[in-house]
Amino acid sequence: MKSAADRSAGVLAVLAGCLSLREAYRLYPYHVSLLGGDHTFPAFIGAGLALAGVWLVLFPGPSAKLSAAGLTTPELADAETSIAESSIEKFIVDESVVDRSPSPDTQWADRKSGRIQFLPRQGLIPLLLLIYTFILPWAGYLVGTFIIALLLFRLLGIGRWWRCAVYALLLTAGLYLIFIEWLHTPFSAGTLWLHQGGD
C-alpha cells in the first residue's frame, strides 16, 4: 500500500514539476539573462520535482517489498491495521493507568465510530470547517460559529445534544470576547440578518 502511495506522490510530483516548468517557459521572455529572471527558480523547481517524482515512481518506499512478496490488498490492509493497533498500544504503555471503560463523554463516539468509522469522521472535520468559511459571511460570527461548534462537539464525541449546545455556547462566547471584543477582529454580522432588517 505504501508503495502505491509513494508512486502516486511521484506522479503528482512529476505533474507539479511540469506545471512549474510551464511557468518557467511562460516567464522566460521577460528574462534578464539565461539564469537571471523570474523564470529561473520555477525552472529549477520544475526540473527537481520532475526528477524526484520519477525517482519515487521507479523506487518507491520499502513496503513495496510487501506487495512484491505477493500480499493482496486486503492482506496488506490487515497488516497495516495490526501495525496501527500495536502503535496505539505502544503509546499507552502502562495498562494499569489507562481507563479502558468508555467514559460518558466518548460513549457516542465509541458506539458510532469503530475503527472503520474513524475515516469518515476525520473526513467530516475539514468538510465542516470549509462549510464554516462559506456560512460565516451569510450567517454571521455568532450563529455560524455556534452551529459549527455544536456539530464539531457532537461529531467528536460529546454524547448528548444539550451538552454539545452548552459547550458550543461557551466556546462561541469565549472566542467572541477574545477576538471581537478584545482584538476587534472584523467578522461579518451576517447578510442573512441584514436582509431581514437586522444589523
Added chain:
Amino acid sequence: MSNLSMLLDGFGHAATPMNLLMAAIGVLVGTFVGVLPGLGPTSSIAILLPVTAVLEPTQAIIMLAGIYYGAMYGGSTTAILLNIPGEASSVPTCLDGYPLAQQGRGGPALGIAAIASFIAGVLGVLGLVLFAPVLANQALRFGPPEMFSVLLLTLVIMMGMTGGRFVKSAVMGLAGIALSLIGLGANSGLYRFTLGWGPLEGGLDMVSILIGLFSIAEVMRGLSEKKTAISAGNIGSVYPGRQDLKQSAPSIAAGGLIGFFMGLLPGCSAAVTSFLSYDFAKRISRRRHLFGKGAIEGVAAPEAANNATSSAGFIPLFALGIPSSPPLAVLLAGLMIYGLTPGPMLFEQKGSFVWTVIASMFIGNVMLLVLNLPLVGIWAKLTRVPFSILAPVILLLSMIGAYTVRNNLFDVQVAVVFGVAGYYLQKHDWPIMPLILCFILGPLMEQSFLQSMAISGGSLGIFVQRGLSVAFIIAAAAMLVFSLYMVRRTKKRIREERGDSLSIINAEA
C-alpha cells in the same frame, strides 16, 4: 563588553511590569498547551500569534518566546507521569521518568526536569549572547553569493536531519519553495503560479499554512490515535533532594552542552540531541545499571538537551534570519508581522529590541522554574481533559486564528486544505519541516541567487570563486553526511525503545 552593557540595558527594558507579565503569561500558556494532548509548540504559537496582535512587538515576541519554552517543558509532564512521549524528543525522558513516577517519585522527576530545563535554557541564552552578535557581525560581510550558500547549507542539512528518505525531503522542500513563489514576480512584475485565479495573487499566508499543517492535521491525527484520558496518580513532592541534584549535575551539564552545540545545526531536532545526551549521560554515570529503571540523571540529561536545543535555535534565527525548527519558523513569522526582519541587520537596526528579548529569555527561564514547580500538580490534572472537548476548541481557534492575520476567509480555506494535506503527509511519513522552512526561506534564496547572477553576469562560477561561499558549500556536503549518520542513529534508538510507534519525522508539532 558592549554586549554585556547592551544586555544589562535589555534587562532594564525587559523588567517593566508589562513585559514581566507577558513573559509570565507566555510561560504559563505554553506549559498549559504543552501538557494538553493535541497541541505542540508549533501549533500553540501559530494559533496564539494573532492573539498577540494587540501587543507591542517586544511584548508580543517575549510572550511568544515564553510560550515556546513553556510548551517544550510541558511535554515532559506527560512523558514522566503517563509514559506518553508526545514527541520523539520526550522518549528518553520516559525511559527513567516513568519508572520514577511508578516509584512515587514523579514529583522529584518533574522538579529535576524543570531545573535541568532552566539551567540548560540559561546556558543556551548565554550562548546566544556570546555567539549571535559575532555571527551577525560576520554575516554583515556576506554578499548575495555567501547568503545563497548559507541558505543552501541550511536546507541541505535540514533535509538530511528530517529522518525520512532524502528524495521525500527534497520533494517537500521544492514544493515549499514553489508555494512561496505564488504571487507577483519581483523581476518581471508578472504573477507566478496563480493559474489565473484571483485569490492566489496575494500569495499564501505563512500562518495559515502553519495552522493547517500543525493544528488541524494534529487534531485529525489525534482522532485516529484515539486519545484517551488517563489518570496520573500520586506524584509526591516536586522538590528534588540534595542527592538528586548532585547525581543530576554532570548530566545536566553534558545535556546542556550537547543540546546547545548540536542545536546550532539547522533542522537538528531535539529528538537527536536528547537521545545523544541520554546515551552520553548513561556512559559517564557510575549508576548506569539504574538507567531505564528510574535514574534521576536519565531525566536530567534529555530535558537539559531539549531546552538547550530550543535556545540555540535562536542564534541562527536572530543572526541570519534562518529558523532551524518549525516553532522558530512561526516565531520568524511573528517577527515579520511586526515589521522586524531577523538577520545581521537586526542587531544593528533594532539592537534594543533584540537585547530586550534576549534578557526576557533569562527572565522567562526563571519564571518557568518558579511558576512550574508549585503548579506541577495542576499540570498533571490537565492531562485528563478529554480530547472530545479539546479538539473543537483547537479547531475553532485555528480557524479564527488563520482569519485574523489578514481578515481574509481565503486564508482560512487555505488552512483547511493544508490541514488535510498535513494529515496525509504525516500518515505517509512525508516530512513537513522542509516544506515549512523552504516556504519561509524560498524568497530570500531566490533573491540572493538572482542578485548573484546580476553580479556575475549570469555565471554560476560566482559561487565557487569566493572563499566563504565555497566553504559553505563544502560544509553543506560534509554536514549532510554527518546529519544522515545522526538521524540513522536516533531512529535506531527510537526503534529500540519504542518500536515504530514514534517517528523522528515531524517532531515538535
